[in-house]
Amino acid sequence: VETQDSKDxxxxxxxxxxxxxxxxxxxxxxxxEATAAAxxxxxxxxxxxxxxxxVPGAEVSNVVGLNFPEDQSGFLAGALAAMMTETGKIxxxxxxxxxxxxxxxxxxxxxxxxxxxxxxxxxxxYHNDVGFDKTFTDPEWGKTTAISMxxxxxxxxxxxxxxxxxxxxxxxxxxxxxxxxxxTDQYATLPxxxxxxxxxxxKLITPGTFDLAKMAKEGxxxxxxxxxxxxxxxxxxxxxxxxxxxxDAKVQELDAAFQGGTLETGVPxxxxx
Numbered sequence: 329v330e331t332q333d334s335k336d337x338x339x340x341x342x343x344x345x346x347x348x349x350x351x352x353x354x355x356x357x358x359x360x361e362a363t364a365a366a367x368x369x370x371x372x373x374x375x376x377x378x379x380x381x382x383v384p385g386a387e388v389s390n391v392v393g394l395n396f397p398e399d400q401s402g403f404l405a406g407a408l409a410a411m412m413t414e415t416g417k418i419x420x421x422x423x424x425x426x427x428x429x430x431x432x433x434x435x436x437x438x439x440x441x442x443x444x445x446x447x448x449x450x451x452x453x454y455h456n457d458v459g460f461d462k463t464f465t466d467p468e469w470g471k472t473t474a475i476s477m478x479x480x481x482x483x484x485x486x487x488x489x490x491x492x493x494x495x496x497x498x499x500x501x502x503x504x505x506x507x508x509x510x511x512t513d514q515y516a517t518l519p520x521x522x523x524x525x526x527x528x529x530x531k532l533i534t535p536g537t538f539d540l541a542k543m544a545k546e547g548x549x550x551x552x553x554x555x556x557x558x559x560x561x562x563x564x565x566x567x568x569x570x571x572x573x574x575x576d577a578k579v580q581e582l583d584a585a586f587q588g589g590t591l592e593t594g595v596p597x598x599x600x601x
Contacts, residue, residue, distance in 0.1 A: 345366055367391035387552035393554045395554055406441035424460065424489075428597060485497065485507050493510055511528070515566075530562050
C-alpha cells in the first residue's frame, strides 16, 4: 500500500493488521508514530519500521526500527568524490538537516572528503528554508541549487533528499558533471542521469528487511528497539571506466574498515542543538 496522505496511515496499517499478517513493514520516519500505535493495537504481529528510531524506554515490544549508518555511506561517497574531483570542489544538495539520516548523509560526505583531502572544498546546502512538507519535494530548488554550485566550479554533486535531491542530480546531468545518488542505486531510478551517475550512497534496505523477516519466521525477532542495517556504495555502472583502480581500492579499504569497526566517521547521530 502506497500511502498518499498521512491521515491514511492508521487505515492502511489496519488493512494488514485486521487480516492478521505475520509481519508488516512500514517505510519512512514519518510513519514511526503510526507504526508504534499499530504495534500496540496488534501485539501478535511483528512490525519492521524502516528509518524509524525507537526511543529507549518507549519501545513497543513487537516493533523494531531498521536504521542505517548513513554517515558511513556518505563518508564513502565523499571520499570517492574527493579522489575523483578535478577542480577540488564538490557539493551536496540535501533536504532538511532536522532529519537525522539526512544530517548523517551530508556530514558523512564532508567527513569522507576531508579525510582524503583536507584541502578539498565541500559545499553542503540543506533545504531548511521551507516547511517540512516541501523540503523533500522541491526538485526545482534542488536543480537550481546544484547548477549554482556547478557554475562556481563544483564538478561532483551529491543529491540526498527525495525529489529535492533528484532535482540536484538532474541539474548535474544537464551540466555534464558527475552525480552521486542516495538511499538506493539511483542509476536504476533516474535514467536521465545514468551517464553521469558515479555511484549512490546506499542504505542496504533489502538485506536488512530480509534479516528481520527471517528472524520473525524463526521465532527470534528482536524484542523491540532498534536494529542496525548496513550501508555502502552502488556500482559505478557507466562511470566504471573512469574510476582508477587505485581509487576503487581505497574505497573498498575504507568500507572494510567500517565493517571491521576500525574506522569511525566522527559524525554525531543528529545535528547538535
